[in-house]
Amino acid sequence: MAPRVAASIVASGSELVRGDRQDRNGPFLAASLLALGVEPARITVVGDDPVELEAALREGLEHDLLVVSGGLGPTHDDRTVELLARAAGAGLRTDEQLATEIEEISRRVAARLNRPYADFEHGVRKQATIPDGATIVGLAGTAPALVLGLGERAAVALPGPPRELQALWPRVLETESLRRLLARAVAPQRRVLRFYGASESEVARALAAAGGDGDGVDVTICARNFEIHVDLFVQPGAESRAEELEAALSSSHLFSREEVATAELVLTLLRERGLTLATAESCTGGLVAARLTEVPGSSDVFAGAVVAYANEVKAAQLGVPDAVLRDHGAVSAETAEAMARGARERLGVDVAVSVTGIAGPDGGTAEKPVGLVFLHASGPMGERRLRFDFPGDRETIRGRAATAALHLVRRLVTESAQT
């Protein structure tokens, strides 16, 4: 098999290296490159320290492709261009056309902020100074994205803000340097398996029993809120090996072969059947509704939700009988059922799912401990009840309960059986 084209990603930003913010550029670029057949070898996060940044850039330049984000601003802390040029052994030059474009933008900003342009002038000259031989790919605000061809290799500098980087990235891929590099890369085929109800260890063992990855198929296994995400990256020629592995891994817990959010999957299943949906949530506090509404176009299926945190709201908004709350408590299968049926009725929908539980850290008792969650899905095809004892902290319990609610609707709709 041909040696893989490899990339090194450097994300610079003091808020990143200090842990104030999680780097999003590294994962975005890595996933994009992987799909194009370029292997992301490492992602390095550094701060403003020029020594660390330069070291990271030098290491990065040892790979076929270096992509660095951040540090393209007008202040003295912004050193990416200068250090990239130095590490690449290139000189610096000020591009007058670029300077004119950046000046135009800066003058408008200065006017809007009622400040003298002189304050911005030094920054403008600085941002128009680029490595010799670099191609300007576009502007994000006043920072130019740059591609520097280095023979068979290339270096790319992009702005730090994720939205700006993601907007400029497609243009970077169209440059001659990147096209030439990508031509040497072999894009693997990606196959996706999504499981629910199996443990990560079970899936890992099934994979190991089938011989594990290698032989042209790379497998990653990842658990999220009890969903198990398995990705197979298949090199050309390794398709039969991939088929073997897929067959070995497939089980009744497999719910999707697509890279689609579960909320979107659920909405699609309901839309295909002409059904509408609402949620009645207590401990998840609106998380299920928020995930469903993350999906553009959800409004033809999703009508709304009642977040019934207080018992009075469960009674008044969902019609949960006082007797049920009194006899079984807010966290019970009976209350979950009443919430789901109440949501169907009050919100005028075909299908409703409810979640009531104890997210913690307080509120647990010996009889009803933290992590105890009851879910109920109700629809024309029947009812589904679920009791879960989720391990984890508040955030984990809420996340797992929200995912469980989505899968309960999925199973109600696709399995049409009463339990």
Added chain:
Amino acid sequence: MAPRVAASIVASGSELVRGDRQDRNGPFLAASLLALGVEPARITVVGDDPVELEAALREGLEHDLLVVSGGLGPTHDDRTVELLARAAGAGLRTDEQLATEIEEISRRVAARLNRPYADFEHGVRKQATIPDGATIVGLAGTAPALVLGLGERAAVALPGPPRELQALWPRVLETESLRRLLARAVAPQRRVLRFYGASESEVARALAAAGGDGDGVDVTICARNFEIHVDLFVQPGAESRAEELEAALSSSHLFSREEVATAELVLTLLRERGLTLATAESCTGGLVAARLTEVPGSSDVFAGAVVAYANEVKAAQLGVPDAVLRDHGAVSAETAEAMARGARERLGVDVAVSVTGIAGPDGGTAEKPVGLVFLHASGPMGERRLRFDFPGDRETIRGRAATAALHLVRRLVTESAQT
């Protein structure tokens, strides 16, 4: 000022370097170390490739402290211990007591999964093999956390799963090697300024005008959903400089000097006044409620929410008059007001905030474009109305609208004026 004790963090995991998952260990460890006075110099994310991992470990060992997470499992892909020992020039030895502990756990797992222990045996020996001179800090599942003293320096190996790493980290800090290292570190004082209603550029300019950071005060500025988060890290002796900078940055947009989530701040303000709260949400789809309920103990203030995605739900659950929806539309100041007043009444709370808008990408018109959002906060002290034209994609618009809703409640409660 004494040279800073510096740390390098290595997070290993193929799902991380491929961008499937964002690394959480790097930011967690970096923030913890920073608060202890250790400077996080870099965070490097690598995959299973032993060449990259070993290179990252060798670079890491050039710093005072190396912390590596991941790769401590029983499979052949788990190479952290072996490569750390090699990079550190230490031998390997199998700790028999550790092997016994891990064997016990593995036998239980094997029994529960109905599999022969022989399948696990090799992994047990492997996980009990540690670098010469390493201290075992604890077990997470079957993986031991390790601390290797290296003279004035130290290396730490922790399991990859964030919850396990976070549980073991305090024990790592109590080991002799770490205590000795931390004794040389000077923990800076951290001061926090949170702004809303100012732009990031305005704050950055105020900082630059005051002389910028340095002189013992490091400043990070970070924008999140239009909140501006400013952190000042103050070295001993630089307190008066920090005071100067704080004074220069303070403005009417400053809403907090504490590292507290805005949702928690709002709940506290209401709790102090004996007030209850509900939300009525359309385009935010439950996000505001979800953020409020993320805060443990929110139930004494937060009663619930109505997510009224469909107009019928706005009418039926919140009592928004059909005439209002017909004459002004779902996205209007009038509907926002009716939703907020309706939530107060129907959910029986003192204060309610509503959000109705167009999150996109579809649904916008020339008259009501994507990003147009109306908010309304209603309470015994008065009413607050807000119209926003949020830039951004669906996720960004929803996030900014949710933050705006929380701040609208905050201002309603603290500013007690009708607008």
